[in-house]
Amino acid sequence: MYDDIVRSDSSLRRFLHGLPGVDQVGCEARAAGLGTRSIKTTAKAYAIDLAIRMVDLTTLEGADTHGKVKALASKAKRPDPADPSCPATAAVCVYPDMVATAKQTLGDSGVHVAAVATAFPSGRAAMDIKLADTRDAVEAGADEIDMVIDRGAFLSGRYLDVYDEIVQVKEACGDAHLKVIFETGELQTYDNVRRASWLAMMAGGHFIKTSTGKVQPAATLPVTLIMLEAVRDFRDQTGQMVGVKPAGGIKTTKDAIKYLVMVNEIAGPDWLDPDWFRFGASTLLNDLLMQRTKMTTGRYSGPDYFTLD
């Protein structure tokens, strides 16, 4: 239904620049206002378990080894060895060369393997290399591909190039789900975030994702607010749902709950599901586990009672 819009750079630009603008002050005030919701007792217990189920447990380091990835995958399957009622995370997120290892450990546990591809995190490589990177990860068994957009192209107004790249990567994904990373810390303005969101949704991305985690600021509440508004409006227009994934910088249960409140009140309860909302995080999981244990036992325990990875 967007064929006319994506016909040329200028028609695409007209559409993206015709989207309602974002008032920065108002947007940040709304995000801060939702952040003051007080989530207690039963609501908190619900939110913690939901947040755990939404975590894409991530390791994206040059120092990653097969051992490290195996350990992380075990943790994703059973985050709290002391409590079998604790749910598994949604996925583990690794570089493409670690996909096979992660897959082996996860088996048929239902925990997905997500791989960052397309010359993550900068995206500065030739197109055929980005596509090869994607195919490589999918062949190794990745269920989900986290691609980065070409921010250089986006910022210089070559929207159609960005669109075409997403379409091609999606094709290379086959059955794997595609998450499109904007690196909002480089796009800078909320207007850009809204435009990138529509661009990625029109190109067929299953998820839109804030950041690689390698650039500061990574995920913020107002940026996520804009993306949640975008997926809400996109469904109103097309009937299609797109997921949202803030990644990087979400470290505490308190933060995670603020995001869930925002999902609930901006996009709506349909998005309160790991199929439609994820957290890209590593240290967040242990804080969630610590708070979960506090909810069930009434006591805080120290970090040594939870596994490192």
Next chain:
Amino acid sequence: MSNIFEYAPAPESRAIVDIKPSYGLFIDGEFVDGTGKAFKTINPATEEVLAEVAEASDADVDAAVKAARRAYTRVWSRMSGAERAKYLYRIARIIQERGRELAVLESIDNGKPIKESRDVDIPVVAAHFFYYAGWADKLEHSGYGSTPLGVAGQIIPWNFPLLMLAWKIAPALACGNTVVLKPAETTPLTALLFAEICQQADLPPGVVNIVTGAGETGRAIVSHPDVDKVAFTGSTDVGKAIARAVAGTDKKVTLELGGKAANIVFDDAPLDQAIEGIVNGIFFNQGHVCCAGSRLLVQESVADEVMERLKRRMATLRVGDPLDKNTDVGAINSAEQLAKIRELSDIGEAEGAERWSAPCELPSNGYWFAPTVFTGVSQAHRIAREEIFGPVLSVLTFRTPSEAIEKANNTPFGLSAGVWTDKGSRILSMANRLRAGVVWANTFNKFDPTSPFGGYKESGYGREGGRHGLEGYLKGEDS
């Protein structure tokens, strides 16, 4: 697992507040029994009686004015500005320290959500005292001289009990006046707690006097011959009566009265933020706001989209227990006000406007009104002309900027207005042509002590806040 994220109750504790069974008047630095009869103040969210409060008689008001006069001549007008500032700073700090107590008490007596009393009312109250404390020793640079007027009689409304007290008392004291203040009869408790704070701050006796009561007490203050200045915030009818009462005397008067503000949304507005501004404009403080954006003027080309988004947003408003930290809209302040809101809303329907209320469950006790919006409203409808002072929005449309201006200005009021557009030049041209004391651009209901506030036409005269707010309490450059 279901997708329903039900927020469990998150009540702010009442334990911090100590409400006495009965209260007297605060005159000459002490709490004294009034000579009139007592009246009750209730919690509008539960209809529970909170306390009995003395109704100040003419004799009580006279005693308060005499105490204020004594304190004025002997102490306060002779004190250096820097010394007066020390007291005001001290009061500001105590307000911050006792902020939670004040916020909880305000929510109990008024019905406003704790999130507003905690995050808006009380912080702005403290900011007002800090701001005017800074002026006390710099009045010669104000442009209005540095000679105080004398005794100020001040009458405040029930919608922002402590904030209106601060708007009145802080500039009066900074300029060297002493005050006799009457809080509204439905919300006297935070003013009486403020009296305690004056004691705690060692404010000299008689500088601040608080007399509780209703219309008769107010009349006694206004007509007292030894009152030099009358400051009033409230309804336009009472404001007119006050203006008549002081005509022919040498009393100075400032009046801050009603409003029927236009919140104007252009088709290039940042729509999601405009929706927030519309909601904040009319549902903040249950719409009990004189500068509320009670008339939405929306450009026809985006009217349907705006209404759809607005209704979706209104459905997420949480109406209920004012002390719950997640409550967005609290209780209507009194049975009388609720009756007035209901009456005007019924008239709106009878006149042919289409009524829609947010689907929400209202508590069975107390005074409640669901957030409501009327579409298909025309300039001729009473709900487009009269101040409802409740959570009721009237929606009108326009086609061009000139039409927006004409409709916005076509009202006997002129307190505030809002403009939503991405175009900076349009903001400036609209602000120039709107006859309203405050024009907000891409925001609404923002209050700051440094910014003057006041109205055109039937919205009153005089300004409160900022440097301009000093004018009402000083004799002027020549004297």
